[in-house]
Amino acid sequence: SGKATGGGAGAGAAAGGDGVTTGPGVTATTITVSALTDLTGPYASFGKSQTQAQQLYFDQVNAGGGVCGRTYELVVRDHGYDTQKAVAAYTEVAPRSAAIVQFIGSPMITALKQRIDGDKLLTIPMAWATTLLGSRAIQVTGTTYDVDMINAVEFLTKEKGIRSGDKIGHLYFEGDYGESSLDGSKYAAGKLGLRIVEQKIKATDQDMSAQVAAFKAAGVKAVLVSVGPRQTASLVGVSLAKGMDVPFVGSNSAYAPQLLATPAGPALLKDFYYVSAGTPVSAQNPGMRRLVADYQAKYPGETLDSGIPTGWSAAMIVDEAMKKACAAKDLTREGVLNAHRSQSSFGGDLGTPMDFTFFDKPASRSSYVLKPDKTALGGAVVFREAAVSELAKDYPVPVG
Amino acid sequence: MRAALRSVARPLRAALCIAVLAAAVAVPFYLEGFWLQAGLFAMSAAIGAIGINLLTGATGQLSLGHAFFLAVGAYSYVFLSSDLGLPTPLAAVAAVIVAGVSGGLFSPIAGRLKGAYLGIATLALIFVGQHILFNAEPVTGGFNGRPVPPMELFGLVFADTPELVVLNVPFGSLERLWFLGIALLAGAAAFARGVLRGRPGLAMNTIRDHEIAAGVMGVPVARYRAGVFVLSSMYGGLAGVLVALVFQQVVPDYFGMLLSLDYLAMITIGGLGSVAGAVVGAAFVSLLPQLLTRYSDALPLVAEPGSGGVSPAEAARILYGAAVVAVVLFLPGGLAGLAMRLGRVRSKELRWAKSAPAPASRR
Amino acid sequence: MPKRNQPVGSDGGDGPPELVVNEVTVRFAGLTALDAVSFTVAPGSVHALIGPNGAGKSTCFNVLSGVYRATSGSVRFGGAELTSLRPHRVAALGVARTFQNIALSPHLTVRDNLMLGRHRLTRAGFVSAGLRLPSARREAVRHGARVAEIAEFAGVGDALTIAVGLLPYGVQKRVELARALCMEPRLLLLDEPVAGMNGGERREMAGLIGSVRESLGISILLVEHDMGMVMRIADAVTVLDFGRRIADGPPEEVQRDPGVIRAYLGDYGQGESGPGDSGGPSAGRGQA
Amino acid sequence: MSGEAGPGIGGPETVGPGTAAPGTAGPGIAAPETVDRRSEGLDIRGLEVRYGPVRALRGVHLAVPRGTVAAVLGANGAGKTTLLRAVSGTLRFHRGAITSGTVAFGGSRLDGVPAAAVVRRGVVQVPEGRRVFARMTVAENLRAGALSVPGRRAAAARERVLELFPVLAERAHQRAGLLSGGEQQMLAIGRALMAEPSLLLLDEPTLGLAPLMAARIADTVRQINAQGTSVLLVEQNAAMALALAERAYVLEVGEVTLSGPAADLAASDEVRRRYLGVGMPETDRPVGTDPGPAQQRHERTRLARWTA
Amino acid sequence: MAVFLELLVNGISVGAVYALIALGFVVIFKATEVVNFTHASLLLAGGYAIARLHPLIGFWAAVAAGIGAAALVGALVEFLILRRAHVGSRGVLAIVTIGVDILLTTELTRRIGTEVLALGDPWGDRVLRIGPVTVAETRVVALAVAAALIVAFLLAFKFTGWGVAMRATAEDAETAALMGVRLGRVSLSAWAVAGALAAVAAMFLCVFPTPGLDRGTAAAAMKAFPAAILGGLDSTTGALAGGLIVGVTETLMSGYQSELAFLGRGIGDAAPFLVMIVILLLRPSGLFGTKEPARV
């Protein structure tokens, strides 16, 4: 029976007519890349813009003749943030994919980490927990949540007059996102002699009154926010209403432009910032301009959010790896990984420069500080240019 | 005349069983990983479903907490084997027992509450369980869970390594687990059947139908309720162990409320109170979404992912919901009931699902 | 997991002990359903418990079978004090009962309903049943045979494979009796066994109860409003009214007792169709 | 079968299959009455009822003229309850249906009419086996009985019911499920009377009632009948039923095998033997009754003791 | 102390919303003895209608329309599905409602997509200051409305024919029909009412302090389960009590989570269920629930 099971790097590796050794997912004419995304679950909005951006990217590459004489084929599987479905989808697509350009949901990725490693399948997770570091096949893009938070804390001390001895609140989600953010804030706080007041919540919590009350009681001077947009809105809104007028700094996923339309909009515009390694879509550099233009052309009327550049650059990373691998005439999974890991300064207009040569540290440590803005595309503008904070520079990242 | 039916039915049954078994053995040689994995999920689900069917179907005790016991099983297996270093088969058995014990700890509730009240009381298990899974990091590994040590039975490791090739088919973890799954499911089903057909089954059904009468006829009602609850938790635990072996990594998110609801859906779709029903329903519920996701591209009326419109996953959900409703509306007794009626072999566990006729209701 | 309650058949052979109800009182919010009621059921006798509706007869049964807790008083059956026992413990002592409102599992077959009666005499638990251990198998066969025998005796022999719910009421009543017999009781409590039956059927049921007593020699406590039947088969009668005992003794005496007539019988036989007596004449009288 | 006027209406007594005609013969009812009756009271013609495969009634003709009491006798499983269900429109609750024949009351058809509508036409049934609303109080049960009549009248009806069954007044705020069997029976009847029926269907009203109370019910039936309510009475207590009714019908395995003036039936040996249980020789078995297991020669058989 | 008060008041204020949701469960349970899992999606439906309509026809009209819409959905669910399900056990019906919920929720979340929809309510983010304590105006209104509705239903169930008919039907449909109860209408009205209640609850659920309606909103319905149960599934009073208990427990537990860190952080979500368990141990049918009359 000619059945193929997943697993086993280079399973069925063969030399194509053009002298390029190929692995799973690569035929003489196509390179199959997969996106395991969430289009129906909690991260649907994010997943949607990412997937569309990546579709756009590969269409453009294919239009330009593809890579290595082959065209890309993007297989999209929507797991709706359900572990079992994600694992099933991975088992299905992995054997016939050359890379995974997008994998949303760190519980799912964590569940599959071993297998991804075993399959040597280049995977770009759309989650930035330190737990995802330490695997050669998995490439966490940009900064990790904790690095972002460190930069955030430093931003507070530099520009918002937080000084040693002050208390700052940290509202965070149960789970990888919230808890690795907390690692960062704790580290920074420790270094700067600040006290962190923790408030942990679940993604299903809607009303932050209790948390605000607790922060207020503790007398925090600022609040870090590593939760979802809903909770951010509630937090900021309630705080102001209750007369707790302090700066808020959120992680990348804490903000969504949709919020500006809600009653919490004004509050967010007042004194809320968020840190991200990704350049906001409103950035005025040529690369971003073009991307936005193309995107709006292809998907008119769709909301513009950070998912677009993120997805785009993820696709670009894979594409680069393929190009390099092609040059080395080796499109096996091993070859693709080698090619990928050989890039030391991957950069562009869409995010802070990244170094892929190691995989036990975040690829970048510098993050922008962004500020909501009604008028701007994607609802946010750069408030402070990307920078690596002193603290972040020599922060020992907990791995795995 | 029923006897006659049976005597016809028996050889038929036997033949059928053999055919099914043969097919089951052949599968790993022909189908690829995705299918094996889907199958394994289905088997695990079936085991769990049989368990909750003993509770909800046969004894009339609603439970929304089944996922919790899967979690207990899965995590205990991991903990016992990797932290306490038990040999994996032993760890598996122990895990099932732990699940049973945790079910037993709940018996003050399980023994006293009925119907809706018990159902929602068991919700507590889910939420408290999730809380523990996320917070008891030393044991559970917190949010990112823990890797699952592969089962090792008589020197055979249920993992991809060491490589193993049977009839020039590479036998990875899935292929190997397949057989384990088959064995476990068969065992679990046979056991449940025995229970339902035997003395305990009658007691359970009577508790469901007339609690006081059951007591007066000598059935220790509370103890039985608790007992069945324990048994069904053990089934849950076993399902948990199997699913953990398939996942190779346990993560807390999986064992949430949706899973519990799925189990209820399974036994309803399949047919309340019957083993066959549980199995059929489990297969249906756990395979449907995976298939729809897989063939999303091929499906009519389902839009390309990300392009708006009804996405595959949504289509899957909708079909799933519709199936639950449709079965109850049009197939009293569930899919299994249908099969029974087609095969004109009626099984006693199934009857109650059809509503009681007149003279019974002289209340 | 449930364990067996009693050594199998330990109480099968030997004759039944005496049932002594002593000063039993049952109060519910507001009302006293039983008020210091005492009576004694002699071994092997048929003892009738009669009284107006709401007098406390079923309550008394519920106390005897452990469904209600007595507020005070004692019920001794042989060596055991019943008032402190839960229903299944009482059953374990060989006390079986039928219910005023049929309490069978409508969806189970007659056989399964009867097999439940064997619960206290069988031992197969989850494990042995699940693993179909030989012991469990043998047990099932043995007791299955006895169940068939009893069904035959109770006249439901050829209904064994029918779902109880589909049977007419009268037959269900018989099934209830059969289920009680399947417990191999030493004391049988019958709550209105012939309610809802016509003359012929009443006569048959009466006969059946009679032959139970003859062939098994067990004690029977009977609640019944059909005086004809009570007079026909009871050895002793206790009369309750508003939870109090107003008379006690052999049927004839009780029947003559003015208190009983006032509280319960009224113009005895009015609209009454006890087998044998009073049926025809009363019909005639009605015509007038 | 259903079309032409079956013997059940006209003739003094019907000779059903397998039944010997009783000796006595009562006066027949003339045709014109039949006509007028059809417009007036309850009129059932050629009724057949099935529960799925089970045929519970077959070619039943039965009439209850306005202001009269008719009794239906029959062994267990004969189809008495089914008959009442067919009238009150509750067959569908038991997966049963009228497969042919008609049921008419006051000139308009009842078959196929939903139960609630039947009640609004003044036909009220006391269901078999009490069926009180266990979780509601006695008062609320009575209230439920009066749902189909305006408030003022309900209050009056309540008065009557409570004086008829004083115990219900005592227990007004107790939950019906906790009442004794007989008390529940009284409640069930009282609840039906709340609706001020013009045709009352009673299914074994004296079931589980003490002799005194049974007599009380009998009187009640006479009373309400005197006030113009027609009554269709299913009663195992044949003596009482025959005493109350002008006309009686005997059902056997779903067929009317005997009908005529109650007095005549009460006099017939057949009825006396089988339904009054009078002078029934031990050996003799009722013929043609429900072929089900009901009748067995148990008086003969003895049960051996169980030895472990 | 001030903190405690603040938390307490906040707890009560969210409790009010939970109570409203729980009331919906209770109405259905009283009328049909079904545990209604569809309630979550009824919430969503009501909220969605309001959110979509208020820009066009203004808030109050939108609320009215939303209530109507949700009532309609509820009625349809009853008419198209539950009425046609002839099953023995209420448990099975509960499972049907799960199926229906999946259907509705999927469709609604698909429509809501990635938006966060504001309801355009008049209260905005105004808060009342009572000494040291502040509480959102929306919540004060919610509490008032909840109390009013609950009293209304308490009376309705006890004293109106509708209420009696409903309870009768729940207990024994056939006999209810023999009382002249039009079964169809009764359960239809029950579901319509439940829908309407859901819409009202949704209105308060999606305004300040929460940013608005989005696909996650329905999750809040989960919290109403322990509320309904510990109050007693068939007791309107219980719904109120339960809602408040859940709200307060949750708020206090999360407010004091730093002090309670040893229980693990985020205990706030598990706590209500623990309370529920304790109460059920003491009173198996909830605080105000009526327990089955058990006699033979």
Ligand SMILES: Nc1ncnc2c1ncn2[C@@H]1O[C@H](COP(=O)(O)OP(=O)(O)OP(=O)(O)O)[C@@H](O)[C@H]1O
């Ligand atoms: N669980 C209970 N709670 C409250 N009252 C009860 C309970 N059980 C019985 N009662 C009351 O106690 C009294 C006696 O009830 P019981 O059932 O013993 O009467 P009974 O003698 O069996 O009458 P019947 O002949 O009608 O069955 C009745 O008035 C009844 O209302």
Ligand SMILES: Nc1ncnc2c1ncn2[C@@H]1O[C@H](COP(=O)(O)OP(=O)(O)OP(=O)(O)O)[C@@H](O)[C@H]1O
């Ligand atoms: N729901 C049902 N499904 C199938 N058969 C039924 C159903 N209800 C009644 N029957 C059958 O219909 C026949 C008539 O039943 P019915 O209840 O009308 O008898 P009955 O005269 O009322 O008996 P009883 O005196 O016991 O009340 C019986 O043989 C019974 O088995």
Ligand SMILES: [Mg+2]
């Ligand atoms: Mg009684």
Ligand SMILES: [Mg+2]
């Ligand atoms: Mg009947």
